[in-house]
Amino acid sequence: MRVVLSTYGSRGDVEPMVALAMALRALGAEVRVCAPADEEFAERLAGVGVPMVPVGPSARALTTGAPPPSSANLPQRAAMVIAGQVDAVAAAAEGCDVLVATGMMPAAAGALSVAEKLGIRSVSVTFQQLTVPSPHHPPLAYPGRPLPPEVTDNRVLWDLDAQSIDMLFGAALNTNRASIGLPPVDNVRDYVIGKQPWVATDPALDPLHERPDLHVVQTGAWILPDPRPLPAELAEFLEAGAPPVYVGFGSMPMRTSTDAAQVAIEAVRAQGRRVLVSRGWADLALIDGQDDCFTVGEANHQALFGRVAAVVHHGGAGTTTTAARAGTPQVVVPQLADQPYWARRVADLGIGAAHDGPTPTFESLSAALEAALAPETSARAQAVAGTVRSDGAEAAAKLLLETVG
Incomplete structure (x- = not known):
């Protein structure tokens, strides 16, 4: 089984993929990770012997540089990130059996589009449940696009969230999809979430509400035991x-x-x-x-x-x-x-x-x-x-191989 793991974001987006990669390798899978072109991520993956494909610009530079993220520059940043996914992930995923996508929503949308183009299975993962539409909680607000305080119905807020995401990322995604011969997506958020999203969080810390219209899979948090001594x-x-x-x-x-x-x-x-x-x-x-x-x-x-x-x-x-x-x-x-x-x-x-x-x-x-x-x-x-699980990565790896195999 050949698996490509794709992410773009901070250390918190990369480290769980390291854990999943090691759990998959322990089960005999061949794994590579697509991650931002930051030296610290390359060193982390090299330290555990997992091949890394650098994708897009440095996540640290994008996060810490001026100006900070805003509604004005998010579409441009999204276009850059998605283009990087389409270019690098396409090459990395060639010949693979399944792609796992996470990280920033536009990055995940780009990676999932690559899987769609290649005709391989894909899984969409989030490391917190707040990006999964639910009547039990409101969506996250994007920089420069706060949720209207007068709206208290979560269903209405999620409709507004879909509109906001399309305005921020839709044009960039569909331009890149057209470049590889794919039709446009009319709802970026629902395309990324899919019908069976995975939530890689611990049930004791992040209990999920039942969703009758979605089959949400909670695997537990993806944690790799770290044997390194302290300096x-x-x-x-x-x-x-x-x-x-x-x-x-x-x-x-x-x-x-x-x-x-x-x-x-x-x-x-x-x-x-x-x-x-x-x-x-x-x-x-x-x-x-x-x-x-x-x-x-x-x-x-x-x-x-x-x-x-x-x-x-x-x-x-x-x-x-x-x-x-x-x-x-x-x-x-x-x-x-x-x-x-x-x-x-x-x-x-x-x-x-x-x-x-x-x-x-x-x-x-x-x-x-x-x-x-x-x-x-x-x-x-x-x-x-004592209630926090430590086997999330292993559970996810077994489920992934069972699902694809």
Whole structure:
């Protein structure tokens, strides 16, 4: 069985595909991954021996560069991403039996179009349920296109969502589809979702509602066990005192990164805790030379999160799940997309605190830290950790091969 996995986005879009690739290889499949042309993704896949096909521009450059995403530039960015999918994924998928598509919606639409052109099976996957239409929750809002606050009927909001997606991505998708001899798509969102979308999230953290009109498959989160040791200097810092509070915002640019680092460090210190700052795509840095702070770049979160007092992060699905599995309290400072949803889930489960909005102040972050560091929050986090599955990638790999085979 030959499988091509296609994604475009941040580390949170790539890392689950690494897990699925390894699970598929363990079952004897031949796998390659199409991912953004960023060095960190190439190094990650090379480290586990999975061939990577670079697709499109650097995701980091696209995310952190100026200007930020908006309704004005999203169509242009979508056209660039879709064109990259059509060119690179078509070559990578030649001779494959099935394609798995995820990542940004226009990227997934481009990859699924390639599968359609080649006549091979395809599976559409999301790492959060909020892109799957449902009467139980509203859709995500796109930059520059907020949901009308006066509309409360989720069904109406989903109709507006389909219209918005078509306006943002429809022309770019159909131009590229025409270039490979495919007819136009009149509903981009429904084309990407399909009739049997997969949701690769943990049922305990992200319970699904029944959908009579869609067969939604929840596989569990795709997590690859990470055996890498922590860097020696980081291990020395951890052992030199009480567990610190980890602060990191992953692939989020945090365009006021200097202020974010200062606010976080001062708020953590006010709780009497040491601070571990992850640089991430925002390039967070220390604010002074005191020895109660340490900065880290790429590190094994599975090994690290169990050794910190709390995790302050942006609310990506992967980071939320990793912290939950570690049984470590969280403070989620959501920036965009699905991150407010994960912040609410953390708060609702009692395993941490949801910060109100994307810009923390000393006062607001201090209050959230106080709640997350309370003994009852730690106890609840440890209890929930035992309910989080670790076999999602293996379950998805078996299902994929059974479905195609």
